[in-house]
Amino acid sequence: MTTTLTLRPPYLIFLGDETRKTYGKTGQGIADWRPERCAGQLRLTPDTLRIGLPDLSVEEAMAAGAGSLIVGTALVGGSLPAAWIDTLCRAARGGMDIVAGLHSRLDSIPALVAAASEGGARLIDVRTPPADLPVGSGRKRRGRRLLTVGTDCALGKKYTALQLERDMLAQGLNASFRASGQTGIMIAGSGVPIDCVVADFISGAAEVLSPDNTDDHWDIIEGQGAIFHPGYAAVTHGLLIGSQPDAFVVCHEAHRDVVSGWPHIPLPTIGEVIERTVAIGRLTNPAIRCVGISVNTSHLPGAERADYLQSLSDRYGLPCVDPMAGGTQALLTGWERLTLA
Amino acid sequence: MTTTLTLRPPYLIFLGDETRKTYGKTGQGIADWRPERCAGQLRLTPDTLRIGLPDLSVEEAMAAGAGSLIVGTALVGGSLPAAWIDTLCRAARGGMDIVAGLHSRLDSIPALVAAASEGGARLIDVRTPPADLPVGSGRKRRGRRLLTVGTDCALGKKYTALQLERDMLAQGLNASFRASGQTGIMIAGSGVPIDCVVADFISGAAEVLSPDNTDDHWDIIEGQGAIFHPGYAAVTHGLLIGSQPDAFVVCHEAHRDVVSGWPHIPLPTIGEVIERTVAIGRLTNPAIRCVGISVNTSHLPGAERADYLQSLSDRYGLPCVDPMAGGTQALLTGWERLTLA
Numbered sequence: 001m002t003t004t005l006t007l008r009p010p011y012l013i014f015l016g017d018e019t020r021k022t023y024g025k026t027g028q029g030i031a032d033w034r035p036e037r038c039a040g041q042l043r044l045t046p047d048t049l050r051i052g053l054p055d056l057s058v059e060e061a062m063a064a065g066a067g068s069l070i071v072g073t074a075l076v077g078g079s080l081p082a083a084w085i086d087t088l089c090r091a092a093r094g095g096m097d098i099v100a101g102l103h104s105r106l107d108s109i110p111a112l113v114a115a116a117s118e119g120g121a122r123l124i125d126v127r128t129p130p131a132d133l134p135v136g137s138g139r140k141r142r143g144r145r146l147l148t149v150g151t152d153c154a155l156g157k158k159y160t161a162l163q164l165e166r167d168m169l170a171q172g173l174n175a176s177f178r179a180s181g182q183t184g185i186m187i188a189g190s191g192v193p194i195d196c197v198v199a200d201f202i203s204g205a206a207e208v209l210s211p212d213n214t215d216d217h218w219d220i221i222e223g224q225g226a227i228f229h230p231g232y233a234a235v236t237h238g239l240l241i242g243s244q245p246d247a248f249v250v251c252h253e254a255h256r257d258v259v260s261g262w263p264h265i266p267l268p269t270i271g272e273v274i275e276r277t278v279a280i281g282r283l284t285n286p287a288i289r290c291v292g293i294s295v296n297t298s299h300l301p302g303a304e305r306a307d308y309l310q311s312l313s314d315r316y317g318l319p320c321v322d323p324m325a326g327g328t329q330a331l332l333t334g335w336e337r338l339t340l341a
Numbered sequence: 342m343t344t345t346l347t348l349r350p351p352y353l354i355f356l357g358d359e360t361r362k363t364y365g366k367t368g369q370g371i372a373d374w375r376p377e378r379c380a381g382q383l384r385l386t387p388d389t390l391r392i393g394l395p396d397l398s399v400e401e402a403m404a405a406g407a408g409s410l411i412v413g414t415a416l417v418g419g420s421l422p423a424a425w426i427d428t429l430c431r432a433a434r435g436g437m438d439i440v441a442g443l444h445s446r447l448d449s450i451p452a453l454v455a456a457a458s459e460g461g462a463r464l465i466d467v468r469t470p471p472a473d474l475p476v477g478s479g480r481k482r483r484g485r486r487l488l489t490v491g492t493d494c495a496l497g498k499k500y501t502a503l504q505l506e507r508d509m510l511a512q513g514l515n516a517s518f519r520a521s522g523q524t525g526i527m528i529a530g531s532g533v534p535i536d537c538v539v540a541d542f543i544s545g546a547a548e549v550l551s552p553d554n555t556d557d558h559w560d561i562i563e564g565q566g567a568i569f570h571p572g573y574a575a576v577t578h579g580l581l582i583g584s585q586p587d588a589f590v591v592c593h594e595a596h597r598d599v600v601s602g603w604p605h606i607p608l609p610t611i612g613e614v615i616e617r618t619v620a621i622g623r624l625t626n627p628a629i630r631c632v633g634i635s636v637n638t639s640h641l642p643g644a645e646r647a648d649y650l651q652s653l654s655d656r657y658g659l660p661c662v663d664p665m666a667g668g669t670q671a672l673l674t675g676w677e678r679l680t681l682a
Binding site for chain 2: 138198
């Protein structure tokens with residue numbers, strides 16, 4: 001059976017000598033959303049950023065039973081600094097899996113390959129999909145599914161899904177976040193990097209990501225791309241068909257009006273995204289429906305945020321939240337009815 | 342600049358010891374559509390199927406200046422019989438590129454790698470996309486484009502495109518077939534295997550496949566998958582967006598009513614395919630329109646075919662042809678008007 005990528009906790013989050021918070025978002029995300037899977041953070045210099053975990057050396061992490069060292073920073077150049085490789089080699093030699101989502105592959109570093117072999121550790125590149133993914137079958141699976149979709153990329157699909165999972169679990173519902181991107185995989189500890197899959201297998205990969213489950217269980221699936229995106233819409237299309245969601249939430253950023261990085265392409269309206277998502281999603285789930293809107297309002301003055309959310313809610317007749325400022329509970333009202341529908 | 346895969350003519354079409362016509366369709370397609378690019382056929386036994394080209398040995402083909410040996414047969418097991426490898430090695434050692442689209446990669450055969458290195462030949466796996474494909478830009482390109490789309494897979498999108506190119510050239514129009522699949526690439530001598538591209542680059546690959554051209558030039562782009570297909574729709578979506586077609590032709594097989602290989606999924610109607618293709622295609626070309634229907638009627642009794650085509654033409658108000666029995670000229674009526682529109 002094909003499985004998703006699966007990471008071995010607890011984690012040592014490696015931050016190198018990175019001092020800029022914005023380049024440590026991956027490590028911060030893991031610490032914020034899955035603190036129970038983290039043993040500690042490893043910082044090479046006193047100035048290196050902190051993500052709120054105990055400082056541990058490689059040796060201390062090994063003594064604490066750490067299963068993986070995760071590179072929690074982004075790299076501009078894409079390849080690992082020589083000073084970092086030495087630390088990674090020590091961890092691999094000690095038996096810790098090395099996990100990264102960099103442009104250069106871990107197994108292209110001979111010293112690291114040798115160290116991993118010596119320590120019996122795995123080198124896990126979260127951009128490399130599992131082998132033997134199937135072609136999508138379109139077969140209806142048991143259990144319920146919610147997918148986050150967006151008016152664009154990079155505006156909160158992952159965090160909306162994570163907050164939904166957190167709020168559903170707090171309500172006593174049975175839910176699992178399902179990661180479709182590299183940071184999500186590091187946070188969840190498993191998943192499929194859907195945008196790295198070979199084209200023929202996109203919807204099949206999405207099917208593997210949310211397998212059969214119990215009738216009361218919700219998969220909360222991290223969306224990718226955007227259905228009107230000139231570069232990434234194909235990924236979004238395949239993820240939608242393979243996820244066969246019962247419900248979806250549209251994610252948006254307040255006042256973004258062109259596709260980020262594609263300034264000649266105007267953003268679709270939330271209404272257009274709802275209509276297109278329903279039209280395509282009906283192929284594998286005729287009952288698909290939009291259950292709410294999730295907006296990143298961080299660029300708005302604080303005093304305008306509530307009115308903005310209310311105006312969208314009124315326009316579309318759907319609950320509308322900013323998940324990072326108030327959670328997603330308002331999207332979950334009447335959820336039992338949806339589950340029973 | 343990223344380029345498409347490009348093959349070196351003239352070709353020696355290798356048929357091994359295959360006796361079954363249906364397993365030699367790739368070789369036959371090259372001989373039928375591009376005889377001017379073929380030097381000859383290579384058959385290992387007297388019973389091996391023929392595709393209408395002169396019989397040549399490896400040595401005779403080399404003397405004739407052959408640039409590539411193309412494996413023109415399908416393999417059920419997927420890997421090359423040992424008896425064939427010897428012939429391929431002789432050709433590679435003599436400097437001929439070896440071209441195949443098998444499941445096992447040519448560069449996984451050490452003897453062949455050594456022979457190619459010795460002869461300065463390339464091993465070209467037409468399932469391997471060019472490196473460094475871009476993400477789709479959505480930028481409008483010069484020149485005109487027609488895409489063949491389908492109610493399903495494997496019902497004539499490639500042959501419709503090839504026949505359109507042939508008929509357009511015969512009318513004095515400026516047209517080029519653009520191959521998006523492995524057999525198409527072998528026929529055209531270049532192209533991009535769009536279903537083998539990594540998900541994020543599907544529409545970018547389609548953009549590379551039909552670059553800027555003169556205003557009077559038509560790219561006739563081979564479609565892939567089908568927009569309502571549970572497995573392959575994502576590929577179709579990305580190819581459509583990246584191709585930004587001005588025109589499309591819907592391909593269908595008479596009386597096919599479920600998705601081939603997915604018997605639980607009913608086929609969409611031609612009308613549904615037109616509507617969805619226009620809806621999605623508008624993202625990158627607001628002027629997109631359906632210019633006709635192409636139907637494989639070979640499963641119908643001969644006497645019923647004309648009535649069947651006429652009934653579809655009446656229902657949709659579009660010209661309707663069987664390209665393999667009568668060509669595509671009826672689709673090209675008023676084409677100058679379309680070009681000038």
